[in-house]
Structure formats: C-alpha cells, structure tokens
Amino acid sequence: MAISSKSGFKTLLQLWPFLLPYKWVLVGALAALALTAGTTLTMGKSIQVLIDQGFIGESLDQLNQTLIWMFVAVIFIAGGTFARFYTVTWLGERVTADLRQAIFSKIITLHPSYFEENRSGEIMSRLTTDTTLLQSIIGSSLSFALRSFVMMVGGLVMLFITNIKLTLIVLAVVPLVLIPIMVFGRRVRTLSRKSQDSIADVGTYAGEIIQQIKTVQSYRHESFEEAAFSREVEKAFTVAKQRILQRSSLIAIVILLSFTAIGTMLWVGGYDVMHGNMTGGELAAFVFYALLVASGVASVSEVLGEVQRAAGATERLIELMDEESLIQSPKAPQPLITEHAIHLELDDVNFQYPSRPDTPALSHVSVQIKTGESVAIVGPSGAGKSTLFELLLRFYDPQQGQIRLNGTDIKALSLDDARHQIALVPQQPILFSSDVWHNIRYGKPDATDEQVKAAAKAAYALEFIEKLPQGFDSYLGENGVRLSGGQKQRIIIARAILNDANILLLDEATSALDGESEFKVQQALDKAMENRTTLIIAHRLSTVKNADRLIVMDHGEIVDIGTHMDLMQTSPLYQKLAERQFED
Missing domain, CATH: 1.20.1560.10 (ABC transporter type 1, transmembrane domain)
Known part of the structure; x- marks a missing residue:
C-alpha cells in the first residue's frame, strides 16, 4: 500500500x-x-x-x-x-x-x-x-x-x-x-x-547473536561479532x-x-x-x-x-x-464430522514453500489413513516428511489437491476445529520462559493440577520435575535452557498427552533421548497412541517397525506403502535404509 x-x-x-x-x-x-x-x-x-x-x-x-x-x-x-x-x-x-x-x-x-x-x-x-x-x-x-x-x-x-x-x-x-x-x-x-x-x-x-551465544563462543567469534555489531550501530x-x-x-x-x-x-x-x-x-x-x-x-x-x-x-x-494472513478460517465453516472411517486423506497434494516457489516439497501425494491407525513416515532427509505435518496442521495450504479430515476438506473447517483434533510433538522441543505448570498446561489451559501431574507421570517426566528446585513452580529459562534435551522432550510429550487430541503427530519424538529415557517415553507414547490415529516421523526404523503401515517418501513423493515385512521384500529404498541402520 x-x-x-x-x-x-x-x-x-x-x-x-x-x-x-x-x-x-x-x-x-x-x-x-x-x-x-x-x-x-x-x-x-x-x-x-x-x-x-x-x-x-x-x-x-x-x-x-x-x-x-x-x-x-x-x-x-x-x-x-x-x-x-x-x-x-x-x-x-x-x-x-x-x-x-x-x-x-x-x-x-x-x-x-x-x-x-x-x-x-x-x-x-x-x-x-x-x-x-x-x-x-x-x-x-x-x-x-x-x-x-x-x-x-x-x-x-x-x-x-x-x-x-x-x-x-x-x-x-x-x-x-x-x-x-x-x-x-x-x-x-x-x-x-x-x-x-x-x-x-x-x-x-x-537478538540473533544472543540466541546463538554458545555457537559464537565455541567458535571464539566474540571479537568478530563485536566488530560486526559496531558496524550496525x-x-x-x-x-x-x-x-x-x-x-x-x-x-x-x-x-x-x-x-x-x-x-x-x-x-x-x-x-x-x-x-x-x-x-x-x-x-x-x-x-x-x-x-x-x-x-x-x-x-x-x-x-x-x-x-x-x-x-x-x-x-x-x-x-x-494491514497484512493479510494466507491461512484463515472460512467465513462460513462447515461442522466437523466426529466419526469417519477415514480419519485423514491426502488427495493428489502438490506443495511448494512460498519462500522456495521453484522447489517442489510434495508432489502428487495421495494416501488414506484410517481412524485409530498408526502410520510411520520414513525416508531420507528432505523427503517431505515434516512438510506433510505442516500441511496437516494447516500452517500452509497446498497449491493443488485436497487434505480431508473426517471426510471434510480442512480448508472448509475453522482453524480451531481442525487444529483441536491434532497434538504435535515436534523434533525440536519448544518451551516457554515460564514454569513447568505453564509449559505442560499449554496443551489444555483449563487443566487441573492433578491432570497436569498425571500427564507428566505418563510422559515419565514427573520424577525429574519433582527434583527441580521448586518442582512444578520451577522457572525453565528461555526455551527451557535449564533442562537437558531429553527432559525438554518429555515436557513436550506431557503437553501433548494433556491435550488429549484424536490425532497424534510425532516428529522424531524420541530422537533427543538416551536409551533409558527413550524406552520410558516410548512406553508412554504407546499408551498415548491407544485409540488414537497416530502419524510418526522416524529416522530410526527400529522404533516404528510395529506400526500398522509405513509410508516411504523420497523427494516429496510417496514411493512405497506397506508393513515392515512387506517393504523389506518390495521397496529398494526401505531395504537400503533398514540395512544401513540395522547393520549399525
């Protein structure tokens, strides 16, 4: 303007x-x-x-x-x-x-x-x-x-x-x-x-230098950044x-x-x-x-x-x-159908990120996910796995094709209705500069203290939370800087459990955990996945071998779908990924 x-x-x-x-x-x-x-x-x-x-x-x-x-x-x-x-x-x-x-x-x-x-x-x-x-x-x-x-x-x-x-x-x-x-x-x-x-x-x-202060100091760039900041000033x-x-x-x-x-x-x-x-x-x-x-x-x-x-x-x-959001609820949203045999469906979806319009992130992706089904999405880095999650949460809309939730195009639903059905556990845990109560209760703001503690216990986070200086009242610092990577991830999982959504999106949910913590959290996730539709992004195939189905992606396309045993027989890319991991 x-x-x-x-x-x-x-x-x-x-x-x-x-x-x-x-x-x-x-x-x-x-x-x-x-x-x-x-x-x-x-x-x-x-x-x-x-x-x-x-x-x-x-x-x-x-x-x-x-x-x-x-x-x-x-x-x-x-x-x-x-x-x-x-x-x-x-x-x-x-x-x-x-x-x-x-x-x-x-x-x-x-x-x-x-x-x-x-x-x-x-x-x-x-x-x-x-x-x-x-x-x-x-x-x-x-x-x-x-x-x-x-x-x-x-x-x-x-x-x-x-x-x-x-x-x-x-x-x-x-x-x-x-x-x-x-x-x-x-x-x-x-x-x-x-x-x-x-x-x-x-x-x-x-702000960027302060946020990345450990990187700056580890590379001994204090003098360099001081001079660069002086030029900006x-x-x-x-x-x-x-x-x-x-x-x-x-x-x-x-x-x-x-x-x-x-x-x-x-x-x-x-x-x-x-x-x-x-x-x-x-x-x-x-x-x-x-x-x-x-x-x-x-x-x-x-x-x-x-x-x-x-x-x-x-x-x-x-x-x-005056900036208009590209993602908005429709003026007359359709009501959400509560029960449907096909919980999620992608129909010939094509998508490019607005910042990279010439690079396809997803190409002709079509798949149906049944209600209550657990589906793992595997493939090399850059295959489009996380992009799929971002489209399901409607952070972006595809340029072509449709994404349906319980049979209804998600663009016809209100953003609140669509996102209320989904709980995300991201690969990089994001925490707020507040106490433990706030960070877990973010999944359900009206949750009682007992519900928050129950979610923490289910995520195997209760033990270490109670050992913090002020327990659930402990201030976690910017992005949870006072916690280890595994502890942060378990707080995020507790938040998702408390959210109690019908669909769980797990993006490398156990990648930041050590062996013992991974075992505990995997037990919590197995319990949380009961009677829910779950999509799991995983690089470690050992954690998703027992999923109902596995979707193999490469360069933004679905190249194979099947069980672990089926894909070991029919999918060259899956065989390559599995052989490399299981040999290690």
Missing part, C-alpha cells in the same frame, strides 16, 4: 480508530486546552491596562484590579494545564497499550511463511520501538503542538485587534517560515523511516545524524526568521510610540502576543519533526496491521 505519499498528519489519522473509544477523554483535553489558551490570551490585554492605566495613569485601584485578575488567570492556567497534561498523557499510554495489543493479536494469526520472509527482530521493533515512539507523540508532543498551534492562531487574532500595521509586518515573514518547514519536513520523514529500519536491524542482529547512528541535522536546521531557520520579524516589529512599534501613534501598553501587549506567535511557530516546527518521525513509525505499524 502506498502510504509514503501521504502527509505526516494524514498518516497519523489512521490511528483514529484507536482514539475513538476515548473520545470523551479527548474532548476533556481539548476543553482544558481551550481554557488555558483563552486565559493566556487575555494576559496581553491585562498587560496593556496595567501599563497604560496602572503605571502611566498612576491609578492604584486599576493596578490592584489588574494584578488580582492576572493572579486568578494564573490559577486557571495552572489548573487547566494539569487537566490537559494528565488526560493527554493518560490517552497516550492507553492508546499505545491498545495498539500493542492489536498488533500482537495480528502477529500471532499470520501465516508461518510471513515469518520466513520477515525477521523476528524487525517485527519486535515495530511492536516495541515504534509503539513507544507513538506513545511519546500522542501523550506529549502532539498535545504540545496543538497547544502551540492554538496559541499561535489566537495570538495572530489578538495581534490584528491590537495593531494592524505591526501585524502585517509579522505576517510578511510567515511564507519564509513555511517554506523550510515543508522542505525539511519531507526530508525528516524519509530519514525517520530509514532510522527506524536501521534501529530494527540493530535489534535483530543483537554506526550505520544506525549515521542515519540518525542526518535526521538530527535536518531537524536542527529547521528549528534554527524558523527561530531566526521569527525573531527577525519581531525585531523589525519592535523598531517600528517603538518609532510609533515615540511619535504618539500608539501607547506603551499597546506596544507591550503587541510584543506579548508576538512572542506567543513566534514561540508557537517555533514549537510547531520543532514538533513537526517528531510528527514526521511518528508518521514513519505509523507507516510501519499500519503495514503490519
């Missing part, structure tokens, strides 16, 4: 749906702004009366009345400023929280291929850095700019009321001020977008310097032109006072309003740079919000 052609303020207007629920808070802030601005604008006339009638006219009563009014006005200004600052800051925090929630809700629904094509650090930068920038703009800078703009317009009106000739002198400089604002504003916005992208690059690089700093230079130039030019106009106006006003064409109080009031206008122009021009920065951040956020 062509957001870049829009002005900064027009881009920020796309945040209006997030402001709309709090329109009355916004109205309150505007009312407080009107109160403070209106009261401040009366101060100029008070100064005029104070000088002309109080000082020059030597009227003590007038002096007292004017000073009392000015004191009351200051109280109104202080109270209004408090109300405006509180409501606007609250609004910035609230809108930013809602925006972060909306973006996160969007991110977790996007198709997996989106995360293949976009770096996680870049996405995290949008969720954190960009939203923090908007929080500053909405909760502070934009309010300041609006106040300055109101004071600038109000001051101009009062200038005309006070003295038309001097006002025309001030207005003659306005076009000279607006031109640099427009020119530098565009440059600042472009550089702001570039700056945000470079900051995201820095975060992405650092300097690249971001170079872009930031260009942005700062443009903003600084804008502010300096605006201030120079504004105060040049004020100096000229003061000379003309002083000349008129000396010749009796205007009073000293009138000149003082005019100077007061002129300073309000000049400071308003300078403030608005300064905040415009922040607005352009925010526009760049908003563009990035709106792009993410």
Whole structure:
C-alpha cells in the first residue's frame, strides 16, 4: 500500500480508530486546552491596562484590579494545564497499550511463511520501538503542538485587534517560515523511516547473536561479532545524524526568521510610540502576543519533526496491521464430522514453500489413513516428511489437491476445529520462559493440577520435575535452557498427552533421548497412541517397525506403502535404509 505519499498528519489519522473509544477523554483535553489558551490570551490585554492605566495613569485601584485578575488567570492556567497534561498523557499510554495489543493479536494469526520472509527482530521493533515512539507523540508532543498551534492562531487574532500595521509586518515573514518547514519536513520523514529500519536491524542482529551465544563462543567469534555489531550501530547512528541535522536546521531557520520579524516589529512599534501613534501598553501587549506567535511557530516546527518521525513509525505499524494472513478460517465453516472411517486423506497434494516457489516439497501425494491407525513416515532427509505435518496442521495450504479430515476438506473447517483434533510433538522441543505448570498446561489451559501431574507421570517426566528446585513452580529459562534435551522432550510429550487430541503427530519424538529415557517415553507414547490415529516421523526404523503401515517418501513423493515385512521384500529404498541402520 502506498502510504509514503501521504502527509505526516494524514498518516497519523489512521490511528483514529484507536482514539475513538476515548473520545470523551479527548474532548476533556481539548476543553482544558481551550481554557488555558483563552486565559493566556487575555494576559496581553491585562498587560496593556496595567501599563497604560496602572503605571502611566498612576491609578492604584486599576493596578490592584489588574494584578488580582492576572493572579486568578494564573490559577486557571495552572489548573487547566494539569487537566490537559494528565488526560493527554493518560490517552497516550492507553492508546499505545491498545495498539500493542492489536498488533500482537495480528502477529500471532499470520501465516508461518510471513515469518520466513520477515525477521523476528524487525517485527519486535515495530511492536516495541515504534509503539513507544507513538506513545511519546500522542501523550506529549502532539498535545504540545496543538497547544502551540492554538496559541499561535489566537495570538495572530489578538495581534490584528491590537495593531494592524505591526501585524502585517509579522505576517510578511510567515511564507519564509513555511517554506523550510515543508522542505525539511519531507526530508525528516524519509530519514525517520530509514532510522527506524536501521534501529530494527540493530535489534535483530543483537537478538540473533544472543540466541546463538554458545555457537559464537565455541567458535571464539566474540571479537568478530563485536566488530560486526559496531558496524550496525554506526550505520544506525549515521542515519540518525542526518535526521538530527535536518531537524536542527529547521528549528534554527524558523527561530531566526521569527525573531527577525519581531525585531523589525519592535523598531517600528517603538518609532510609533515615540511619535504618539500608539501607547506603551499597546506596544507591550503587541510584543506579548508576538512572542506567543513566534514561540508557537517555533514549537510547531520543532514538533513537526517528531510528527514526521511518528508518521514513519505509523507507516510501519499500519503495514503490519494491514497484512493479510494466507491461512484463515472460512467465513462460513462447515461442522466437523466426529466419526469417519477415514480419519485423514491426502488427495493428489502438490506443495511448494512460498519462500522456495521453484522447489517442489510434495508432489502428487495421495494416501488414506484410517481412524485409530498408526502410520510411520520414513525416508531420507528432505523427503517431505515434516512438510506433510505442516500441511496437516494447516500452517500452509497446498497449491493443488485436497487434505480431508473426517471426510471434510480442512480448508472448509475453522482453524480451531481442525487444529483441536491434532497434538504435535515436534523434533525440536519448544518451551516457554515460564514454569513447568505453564509449559505442560499449554496443551489444555483449563487443566487441573492433578491432570497436569498425571500427564507428566505418563510422559515419565514427573520424577525429574519433582527434583527441580521448586518442582512444578520451577522457572525453565528461555526455551527451557535449564533442562537437558531429553527432559525438554518429555515436557513436550506431557503437553501433548494433556491435550488429549484424536490425532497424534510425532516428529522424531524420541530422537533427543538416551536409551533409558527413550524406552520410558516410548512406553508412554504407546499408551498415548491407544485409540488414537497416530502419524510418526522416524529416522530410526527400529522404533516404528510395529506400526500398522509405513509410508516411504523420497523427494516429496510417496514411493512405497506397506508393513515392515512387506517393504523389506518390495521397496529398494526401505531395504537400503533398514540395512544401513540395522547393520549399525
């Protein structure tokens, strides 16, 4: 979408749906702004009366009345400023929280291929850095700019009321001020977008190195990575310097032109006072309003740079919000048939990963899997075994062919219904940075403590969990870094057992276990597989010899199907795999 052609303020207007629920808070802030601005604008006339009638006219009563009014006005200004600052800051925090929630809700629904094509650090930068920038703009800078703009317009009106000739002198400089604002504003916005992208690059690089710290240290690459990170930081700093230079130039030019106009106006006003064409109080009031206008122009021009920065951040956020997931539930999903003789069916399925469109991952795959059947999928690396699981979970959709669950095309079912039928035990166990309760209960969030413990016991994980420092309350660290590979895998298996799905997908579920743990977990899996349809990816054929059927895959195609004994007689590829393993 062509957001870049829009002005900064027009881009920020796309945040209006997030402001709309709090329109009355916004109205309150505007009312407080009107109160403070209106009261401040009366101060100029008070100064005029104070000088002309109080000082020059030597009227003590007038002096007292004017000073009392000015004191009351200051109280109104202080109270209004408090109300405006509180409501606007609250609004910035609230809108930013809602925006972060909306973006996160969007991110977790996007198709997996989106995360293949976009770096996680870049996405995290949008969720954190960009939203923090908007929080500053909405909760502070934009309010300041609006106040300055109101004071600038109000001051101009009062200038005309006070003295038309001097006002025309001030207005003659306005076009000279607006031109640099427009020119530098565009440059600042472009550089702001570039700056945000470079900051995201820095975060992405650092995140990847931290995640792979053991690899970095084992290859003694600390110095190399330090130098590489330094280059990324300097690249971001170079872009930031260009942005700062443009903003600084804008502010300096605006201030120079504004105060040049004020100096000229003061000379003309002083000349008129000396010749009796205007009073000293009138000149003082005019100077007061002129300073309000000049400071308003300078403030608005300064905040415009922040607005352009925010526009760049908003563009990035709106792009993410507008991203459509390729995998979605149908608008009118069909109900899931609960019982069917054929639990899963692939009908002439062809698939290429979006990131590798020229490389077939599956070619003309057709197979039927009966309800309650255990089927092992074997073959060399890259044969398409894991791809098959990803299609069954509908992480991707095939370009051709159909996948049916209980006789219904899974694309016609809601994602919740389809995925609720399946529990996955992946080859690489993924744990969350939380305690054991959370990681096992992820399979069934409403499970009781007793159910969680029963699942852990079934996965032969209870014994080592109870030996952890805080048992089930033990914090496991990022991706379970405090556990061994076998322990992590048993936590994952406990999660799948707790899920109690009708279909089990086991992707090398015992590959990370030692001999003793593998025996225990295999017993747990055998029990979990009872009365369930199970698909097992296995490189070690000894673990799947007793499956009801074995599917042999190679280069994305099914080359043979049968029992272990049948395939030993009829499948050259299976014979080759078996001979190699059993000889070892």
